[in-house]
Amino acid sequence: VEPISLGLAIAGAAASALTGFISYPRLYCYFRECCLQRQDQRAAAALQENLDKKLFGQHLVNKVVVKAVKGFLNNTNAKKPLALSLHGWTGTGKNFVGRIVAESIYKRGLRSKYVHQFVATLHFPHAHSINIYKDQLQSWIRGNVSICPRSLFIFDEMDKMHAGLIDSIKPFLDYYELLDGVSYRQAIFIFLSNAGAEKITEVALDFWRNGRTREDIQLTDIQNALSVSVFNNKNSGFWHSTLIDRNLIDYFVPFLPLEYKHVKMCVRVEIESRGYAVDEDILTRIANEMTYFPREERIYSDKGCKTVDAKLDYYF
Numbered sequence: 001v002e003p004i005s006l007g008l009a010i011a012g013a014a015a016s017a018l019t020g021f022i023s024y025p026r027l028y029c030y031f032r033e034c035c036l037q038r039q040d041q042r043a044a045a046a047l048q049e050n051l052d053k054k055l056f057g058q059h060l061v062n063k064v065v066v067k068a069v070k071g072f073l074n075n076t077n078a079k080k081p082l083a084l085s086l087h088g089w090t091g092t093g094k095n096f097v098g099r100i101v102a103e104s105i106y107k108r109g110l111r112s113k114y115v116h117q118f119v120a121t122l123h124f125p126h127a128h129s130i131n132i133y134k135d136q137l138q139s140w141i142r143g144n145v146s147i148c149p150r151s152l153f154i155f156d157e158m159d160k161m162h163a164g165l166i167d168s169i170k171p172f173l174d175y176y177e178l179l180d181g182v183s184y185r186q187a188i189f190i191f192l193s194n195a196g197a198e199k200i201t202e203v204a205l206d207f208w209r210n211g212r213t214r215e216d217i218q219l220t221d222i223q224n225a226l227s228v229s230v231f232n233n234k235n236s237g238f239w240h241s242t243l244i245d246r247n248l249i250d251y252f253v254p255f256l257p258l259e260y261k262h263v264k265m266c267v268r269v270e271i272e273s274r275g276y277a278v279d280e281d282i283l284t285r286i287a288n289e290m291t292y293f294p295r296e297e298r299i300y301s302d303k304g305c306k307t308v309d310a311k312l313d314y315y316f
């Protein structure tokens with residue numbers, strides 16, 4: 001194809017896409033992914049429904065995440081982007097919740113071009129390259145928010161992030177109206193880490209040993225201790241971070257360790273999602289195969305629900 005015709009064809013396609021978007025935005029965005037695709041109220045309702053239905057044993061997470069995200073999406077005059085830091089034992093649902101938030105805002109969820117996931121060990125592996133990573137991270141976020149203000153950024157394995165790296169995004173999380181002509185006030189940042197898991201388990205165990213139910217645990221019983229422990233933990237990615245210092249993290253969200261009954265719920269969901277009838281005997285056997293701690297009481301699954309699907313492969 002000769003260059004002029006190709007140029008004209010591309011310009012024509014772009015013009016017709018623009019006309020389509022302007023004339024029938026809803027229809028256009030039904031077939032092609034758009035920034036701010038779902039109305040924010042619908043996204044908030046979808047989030048609530050999905051967390052209620054799919055997330056087990058995390059009453060604090062459910063409450064805080066729904067309240068924070070719903071409030072933020074419905075606020076037409078947010079003063080800063082939303083920043084949530086999710087903490088807890090392995091396999092308790094942090095990535096799962098990140099995925100549910102992404103899917104409630106964008107139909108394609110983690111595959112959406114407006115949702116960006118960073119994994120510390122994959123994207124920022126070398127300590128000596130930290131200055132390069134800082135520049136890359138800034139320009140990546142700036143570029144993506146310029147394209148779509150309601151961009152979602154998920155940082156996994158924060159506890160493996162080199163100290164100081166995350167501070168490079170501080171300006172984006174702050175209360176600025178515009179930075180170089182870009183507003184970050186509609187963006188959402190979610191940080192995931194295992195840091196603080198011991199503190200959370202300590203509180204949960206205390207309640208259990210005192211004969212109180214898990215659901216009695218309030219956010220106030222954990223949140224302050226959690227933010228202090230994350231700030232002072234050299235392996236948290238937030239060690240002495242200005243993000244915490246300057247109160248730029250809006251919520252520290254504690255994930256409680258999962259109990260035997262929650263593992264059983266995960267096994268049931270996994271069996272059903274594979275299209276098999278639930279065999280109570282297999283379900284119990286798989287839950288019994290998981291290991292539980294502390295050694296004497298054996299209350300919490302040490303891998304949460306994480307290895308459930310691998311164990312199922314053995315039975316089916």
Ligand SMILES: Nc1ncnc2c1ncn2[C@@H]1O[C@H](COP(=O)(O)OP(=O)(O)OP(=O)(O)O)[C@@H](O)[C@H]1O
Pocket residue numbers: 054055056057058088089090091092093094095096097193194258266304305306
């Ligand atoms: N609380 C939960 N409710 C329902 N399912 C769960 C829950 N926690 C974990 N799962 C199931 O286990 C899988 C693994 O959990 P997930 O990856 O979210 O753990 P994580 O907390 O991010 O662990 P890690 O800290 O190791 O990254 C999920 O995809 C989900 O299927």
